[in-house]
Amino acid sequence: MDTERKILTVSELTRDIRILIESFFGILWVEGEVSNVRISPSGHLYFILKDKLSQIRCVMFKPQALTMRFALKDGMQVIVMANISVYERDGQYQLYIQSIEPKGKGSLQLAFEQLKERLRKEGLFDQAHKKPIPFLPSAIGIITSAVGAVIRDILHVLEKRFDNFKAIIYPVKVQGEGAKEEIAGAIEYFNETRLVDVIILARGGGSIEELWPFNEEIVARAIFNSQIPIISAIGHQTDYTIADFVSDLRAPTPSRAAELVIPNKQDLILQIESYKRQLRRNLEVLIPAYYQRLDQLTEGLRHNIKDLINQKRRLFESEAIKLESLNPLRILKRGYSVTMKLPEQVIISKAKQLQVGNRLKTMLAEGAFISSVESIEDNKE
Amino acid sequence: MKFEESLKKLEKIVSDLEEPNIPLDKAIKKYQDGLELANQCLEQLNAAEKKVSICLKDSKGRVTLRSFGADKEKQQ
Numbered sequence: 001m002d003t004e005r006k007i008l009t010v011s012e013l014t015r016d017i018r019i020l021i022e023s024f025f026g027i028l029w030v031e032g033e034v035s036n037v038r039i040s041p042s043g044h045l046y047f048i049l050k051d052k053l054s055q056i057r058c059v060m061f062k063p064q065a066l067t068m069r070f071a072l073k074d075g076m077q078v079i080v081m082a083n084i085s086v087y088e089r090d091g092q093y094q095l096y097i098q099s100i101e102p103k104g105k106g107s108l109q110l111a112f113e114q115l116k117e118r119l120r121k122e123g124l125f126d127q128a129h130k131k132p133i134p135f136l137p138s139a140i141g142i143i144t145s146a147v148g149a150v151i152r153d154i155l156h157v158l159e160k161r162f163d164n165f166k167a168i169i170y171p172v173k174v175q176g177e178g179a180k181e182e183i184a185g186a187i188e189y190f191n192e193t194r195l196v197d198v199i200i201l202a203r204g205g206g207s208i209e210e211l212w213p214f215n216e217e218i219v220a221r222a223i224f225n226s227q228i229p230i231i232s233a234i235g236h237q238t239d240y241t242i243a244d245f246v247s248d249l250r251a252p253t254p255s256r257a258a259e260l261v262i263p264n265k266q267d268l269i270l271q272i273e274s275y276k277r278q279l280r281r282n283l284e285v286l287i288p289a290y291y292q293r294l295d296q297l298t299e300g301l302r303h304n305i306k307d308l309i310n311q312k313r314r315l316f317e318s319e320a321i322k323l324e325s326l327n328p329l330r331i332l333k334r335g336y337s338v339t340m341k342l343p344e345q346v347i348i349s350k351a352k353q354l355q356v357g358n359r360l361k362t363m364l365a366e367g368a369f370i371s372s373v374e375s376i377e378d379n380k381e
Numbered sequence: 382m383k384f385e386e387s388l389k390k391l392e393k394i395v396s397d398l399e400e401p402n403i404p405l406d407k408a409i410k411k412y413q414d415g416l417e418l419a420n421q422c423l424e425q426l427n428a429a430e431k432k433v434s435i436c437l438k439d440s441k442g443r444v445t446l447r448s449f450g451a452d453k454e455k456q457q
Contacts (some may be wrong), residue, residue: 135385138429146435155433164427167436169449189436189444243410265426272388272419275395277414282398289401 002146008133011088018086021093025084030056030095034076039065047072049080049095058082069111077103085227089137108208111213115242119217125245131229132248133260139166140261141196141228146171150204150254157258158307162265168195179213184222190269192224198229198282201243202254205236214241223247233257275368332365339363342370351376384425389419 007228008016032049039045043062048055058080060068072078082095119125138157144150151169158165170186173179183201190196201223203214213219214234223230223246232247233254244250251257324330332338339348342359354360358373382390394415400406433449 037393135388136383136425164431166429166431167431167433167449168446171435186436195446230407260456263402266428269423272422275391276416276419278395279419281393283408285411286398286401286403286405289406291425372427 006051010091014086014091017093017141018088018334022083022085026097028084028095029079029083031077031079032056034072034078035074037072038347039073043095045072049078057092058097060093060097064093064164068100068123069107069285070102072100079103079365099101103358106208108212108215112208112242115217119220119242119246124220129224131227133229135230137196137198137262139168139196141173141190141199142167142202143183143190143199144169144202144254148204150202150227153255154200154202154258156230157255158262161259162262165262173213175206175210175213179217179219182217183213187222187226187230190228191303194228195233196228198231199226200231200233200251200254200257200261202257203231203235204254205239211235211239211241214243216242219243220246229370231261262291329365332363335365337362337364382423387422387425387431391415391422394418402419 005179012106030049032051032055033046036056037045038045043065045060045068047058047060050056060202074162075314079101080095081098081100083098084093084095086093101107123129140155142151143152155167157168168190170189172182172186174183178337181328187199187201198222201214203211212231220242223232223243229248229250231251232241233251233256234243237252240250249260251260258260266304284295316355328338339360339362340346345361346353348354348360354373354376356373360371360373361371362371394411397403398411398415403411433448434443435449437447438444
């Protein structure tokens, strides 16, 4: 009886199931919701993929897990590329994941959104951290590809706006392997050397994959840590990269970045010349105003002097009237006379001054006469 | 002084001089200062010479600067 029964060990059966399952399914694409995400200390990623009715265990080994652009979170709807096999020790069938795509959008898009959200929360985009762009930079650092239209456009615009500008180009890879490290390194170089006081970080248009270095955290942090203000101009007007959010100023295009980084010299010269004319005009306006004021002052002075003279004249006249009242002639008119001794013509007020025989002159209100002293009478009488 | 500061100062002087009651001696002083600032600004704009350099990295990662314009002219 026993010879007719084929008895298998658990291991044999499990191995047969594994081989059967592996050969039956091959490579699979499976859609579902992620749950129970767990990263083991060795770097493997474990999770469960489920829908309303069923679930299946998934494992993504470290080498594949490291290629993930975005962070896998519970509740995400994803499409995985995997093969199915059996973990023989536990007799557990599970999906061995090669890659994961978020459902509905690309993984880069999701990675972009995740990093953007994380850095925003951390405050890297805050307006408070934005450094002012110098008005007239002494030297401009340009980080971009050494070849292509971008550097030519930037230099052309700079030349047009300010013919004697100073610039230092730091050529970098702007896409592909190693680009993010080169870009971050260029920013650090300018910060170490301090050869420039403003930086333009530029790249021409491209796909999200091509622009990707500008969405990398290492570049975002280099921009954030830069002590030198950075103007970003990545891709086309409609492209926004993480670098654009962190930079101090975002320009829609590389040419526009060049316009924002330096003023138009001719405009400045015209402005200064106009200030010079304005200065002259203001002074010229001011001087006639002063003449006018001087005239007013003189007029006022003349007025004052006239008043003063009049006042003095009035004073004089009143004094003169007083004086007139004291005029001796007026006394004589009332019948008094003045007698003088001759020849000295000394006015005589006392009899004692005279001797008999002295000649006298007596002045009356009208005319005078000469007489001589006949006798002297004392005032005692 | 930085160009921007000079320009701002110049703007201030121009507006100060618009004040009708400014004493004449002050006005003349301001006019002279303003003119001097304006000329300084103009000089500053033309002070630098155009220079475009490019960073070149050697095999050890050291960066040296080379003139970019001259390089291009040689190629032409």
